[in-house]
Amino acid sequence: MKKLLLCLLSLVCVVCLFTACNKDTKYKITFQDLSVLPEGVERIQNGQGTMLSGSGNDATIYFTSGKGGSFFVTVTFKEGYDKGDFKIFANGKEASIINDNETVVDYEVHPTSDVHITFTGKPTLKSYNVTATFYDNEYEQDLDEFSYELKYVLGTEESTPIKAASLAELKDKINSDVKKVKHGTKIIITATHTGEIAFPDDYMLHCQYSGFVNYVEKNTKIVGDKQVKTWEIAVLSDVEIQLRLSMTGQSYSRKIYTDLTLLVGGVYDGDFNRIETLQALYDTQDKIYAPLDDNAVVRHLAEKYKKVTVNGKTADGKFFYNETDKRWYIELDKPSAYQNGRADGYDVDFAEGVEDYMRGDSALTRENIEFKSKIMDWGENDYLLNAERYGSYRLKNNRFSISLCFASTVNDIKVIVNGTKEFVFRGIQTVDEETKEFATIYRRGGNNTEYDGNYGGTGGKYETHRIAFEPSTFGEITSVEIVLASGE
Structure with a gap:
């Protein structure tokens, strides 16, 4: 009995010791001053990791962790930056990277005591290649009386200009310049022409890329007796940028x-x-x-x-x-x-x-015409409105027309305007054009002045007729209904 009691007591001690060894521990996490971050770092914050709970603010965090637990320090880098030599330390020991998608990086920390997070180093701007190709269109007389200049500008820093007497020469000089350009660098290309006033068209310079690039500005101006056209491009890509240079024709340049x-x-x-x-x-x-x-x-x-x-x-x-x-x-x-x-x-x-x-302006409206018809071959109530507009506005009392699609079996129709005024058009499959007061019907393919080769369609079916209205002799038209005329 005594031996049994001693065994039970020993077992209780082992359980208590095991429990004590595995009891969650509360740690305090503090950060280096987060109000002053290296250039290229957008923010530094605590991540969750395997911590069981957390509280506090950005600068001080308390969390509870079991044995072997960890937490993350998440660093977000600004667009266009690599990590460079930036590092995170926990109590002076470098933290390892556990997740890295370039922009957001998680650094893992395994605490055994209160932890102070610090950081050193700084990110670096990404660098990119710039290449060029030259295309001679050979279609017309080229305007080749230009001189060209290219320079790279980053902030207040400007490269030594690359100067050339032709686009082919400019292409060769760009490709022989092996240096990389940093993210955000502006490529500024200027074409200068003397003599008869002329400017190359915008298509002289085309930027091809598989990443990101931003046309910041295209600027044309006259400087003294010289005509200068400038293209400005911001390099935002993590891949090769290719400038496609093309000769410009005289007719385009002087128009x-x-x-x-x-x-x-x-x-x-x-x-x-x-x-x-x-x-x-x-x-x-x-x-x-x-x-x-x-x-x-x-x-x-x-x-x-x-x-x-x-x-x-x-x-x-x-x-x-x-x-x-x-x-x-x-x-x-x-x-x-x-x-x-x-x-x-x-x-x-x-x-x-x-x-x-x-x-x-009471003379203008954005509203379409309310249209009703069960005999449209496009489908019930389907039509197209043709009206002169600026933006989305049209004049209420200006001429407009509606495009319609009738089956070949529809010959006589009744048109009801604003629910009160009625017109009957007969033989619409053979009559080219017919006017009733302020409404005229036209047959596509007929001998009339309404169709000039342009016509609408939907669902694979094209319009067969068009009815034009002159509201100026009637007043504002808000609704049109079309039904079969009696006798059908």
């Missing part, structure tokens, strides 16, 4: 650019003769006119809103109507008179605030 948001294209002198080249544009002492797009909403805004931004400069537009050719025009100054360096032509649009104006 006048016009943005087609409001303009039809082309500019004219005071006698309404077309100005063909940039040199002629800058030489003219006459008025300079550009025709507006034949769009009712654009004309409405030109008359009512008036404010335009031309090459970055905002003022009331000088719009007028020319009786001779029945077109609306805007009067412009020479491109260099405006801002933003658009020396090779014009960017013209209504000024900021036009959206607010249109929203409050």
